[in-house]
Amino acid sequence: DSGVTQTPKHLITATGQRVTLRCSPRSGDLSVYWYQQSLDQGLQFLIQYYNGEERAKGNILERFSAQQFPDLHSELNLSSLELGDSALYFCASSGSIEREGPTDTQYFGPGTRLTVL
Amino acid sequence: DAKTTQPPSMDCAEGRAANLPCNHSTISGNEYVYWYRQIHSQGPQYIIHGLKNNETNEMASLIITEDRKSSTLILPHATLRDTAVYYCIVRPLRRGGNKLTFGTGTQLKVEL
Numbered sequence: 001d002s003g004v005t006q007t008p009k010h011l012i013t014a015t016g017q018r019v020t021l022r023c024s025p026r027s028g029d030l031s032v033y034w035y036q037q038s039l040d041q042g043l044q045f046l047i048q049y050y051n052g053e054e055r056a057k058g059n060i061l062e063r064f065s066a067q068q069f070p071d072l073h074s075e076l077n078l079s080s081l082e083l084g085d086s087a088l089y090f091c092a093s094s095g096s097i098e099r100e101g102p103t104d105t106q107y108f109g110p111g112t113r114l115t116v117l
Numbered sequence: 118d119a120k121t122t123q124p125p126s127m128d129c130a131e132g133r134a135a136n137l138p139c140n141h142s143t144i145s146g147n148e149y150v151y152w153y154r155q156i157h158s159q160g161p162q163y164i165i166h167g168l169k170n171n172e173t174n175e176m177a178s179l180i181i182t183e184d185r186k187s188s189t190l191i192l193p194h195a196t197l198r199d200t201a202v203y204y205c206i207v208r209p210l211r212r213g214g215n216k217l218t219f220g221t222g223t224q225l226k227v228e229l
Contacts, residue, residue: 002160002162004160030214031214033214033216033217035217035219042219042220042221043155043161043204043217043219044219045216045217045218048214048216050214055214056214056215056216058216088158090160090161092160092161092217094214104210104211104214104215105151105163105166106163106214106217107163108160108161108162108163109160110159110160111158111159111160113158
């Protein structure tokens with residue numbers, strides 16, 4: 001158990017809909033990362049938040065957005081869903097340099113499997 | 118970030134050591150080598166990381182060549198539960214964290 005939790009485990013929805021995925025990082029971790037894993041694209045970085053602020057962006061679509069709340073949990077919002085958005089979505093967290101030294105190891109949650117019909 | 122090259126697949130007999138190679142010939146001096154694995158659609162699991170010295174933990178050993186252009190992950194006594202995709206990742210450190218860039222990894226199959 002990595003200490004990172006994600007809800008829901010599975011999500012089935014229709015095209016055009018909007019969903020919210022939730023991630024709770026390990027206790028005390030300041031950084032939250034979101035990754036998408038689809039069959040044809042592999043694991044891809046979407047976005048990172050650090051202590052409530054957006055820190056880095058990857059290949060995240062404009063239809064997707066995320067935020068990190070004061071209690072450090074994060075949500076990934078996916079809107080106007082398309083069939084191609086079906087994928088596993090993983091959240092990872094890591095501590096601060098002050099806490100863990102300079103290596104910033106990321107620990108992953110179990111993921112949310114999104115199916116768009 | 119430096120690019121890595123790994124064999125697409127490897128087989129290993131249960132109880133034997135599994136040696137997974139990774140080439141990272143363009144690695145920079147401030148970049149660490151990380152290894153993760155993913156067991157059948159579960160979340161990637163951290164295994165080990167290193168900068169230039171060899172490292173060992175309860176899961177594995179990491180051997181980094183002196184020129185740092187390649188490394189080997191060693192699972193000393195592979196079991197069926199070690200069957201997974203293993204990812205070698207090279208990344209620099211940044212204050213406040215830094216993304217992981219996953220390649221295609223090595224599919225390790227441990228057999229009886």
